[in-house]
Amino acid sequence: MTARAITFVEVGPRDGLQNEKMLVATADKLDLIRRSIAAGARRIEVTSFVNPKRVPQMADAEDVCAGLPATGGVSYIGLVMNARGAERAIATGTLHELGAVCVSTDGFAMANQGQTSAESVDAAKAIIAMAQAAGLKGQATIGAAFGCPFEGEVSEDRVVAMAAALAEANPIEVALADTIGVADPAQVTRLVRRVVAAVGPIPVRVHFHNTRGTGIANVWAAVEAGATVVDAALGGLGGCPFAPGAAGNVSSEDVVYMLHRAGVETGMDLQALIETNRWLAGVMDRELPSMVAKAPPFPKPVQEI
Ligand code: ZN
Secondary structure, X not given: OOOOEOEEEEOHHHHHHHOOOOOOOHHXXXXXXXXHHHOOOOEEEEEEEOOOOOOHHHOOHHHHHHOOOOOXXXXXXXXXXXXXXXXXXXXXXXXXXXXXXXXXXXXXXHHHHOOOHHHHHHHHHHHHHHHXXXXXXXXXXXXXXXXXXXXXXXXXXXXXXXXXXXXXXXXXXXXXEEOOOOOOHXXXXXXXXXXXXXXXXXXXEEEEEOOOOOHHHHHHHHHHOOOOEEEEEHHHOOOEOOEOOOOOEOEHHXXXXXXXXXXXXXXXXXXXXXXXXXXXXXXXXXXXOOOHXXXXXXXXXXXXX
């Protein structure tokens, strides 16, 4: 049965901006985080702790964490790829969650992290344990869960087995990411159902990119199949270096519009997201890829007499 409410995770400050060539000022990133909170976001992926030579946009990870507003009830997430990143994230003292990443194929895991897929699962479990030992929450994402830029089709059995292995570390959730935006809704339905069955009662989160226009359909398929946590990025920013093309993450405002119209609560304020879209377009100096902010409001607001 479709959930009547999902937990919304804003990933714009990290995944949305990560591959933008224009370096966004730390102050603008913090403004985006503040505006997301004002729009209702209660979980926000604020940065990642990676090699700044590889990802220059995330070189200010510590500065972003130092500037985070101390807002009760908001969980700040730092994405980490290895133990060194986890140490940096824990040392900031302002994060509540560490997000680890493992990848479904050896080809991608080697290119991304210089390890096998199995080694990436072990590394993610170790990061979850480091988070827990530091009093933080730990969660993990299976990257390229629906298709791989190096190996093509990905075995669903492999992804289910990885999810079950991650669940052994007792994360707060296990996420499936369509890193390169190739998933289709039927595949999402099958895989999310299987992973929900494999890791329950641990919640399943989903992360889609709209590279080929299927992102929003995949969000719906995932929610119907039992996913209860959904990632999105304001404005639909967030291309992947392995997946050339303009479109990025599914956009926060498009996802929220769709879910609210379909009767699924997100806790988000659509109008505030649309206003933040306009602000962010100014920061990025271009129109953003998402749709809802370009369309007239629906239903039409009641006119004051
Ligand atoms: Zn992504």
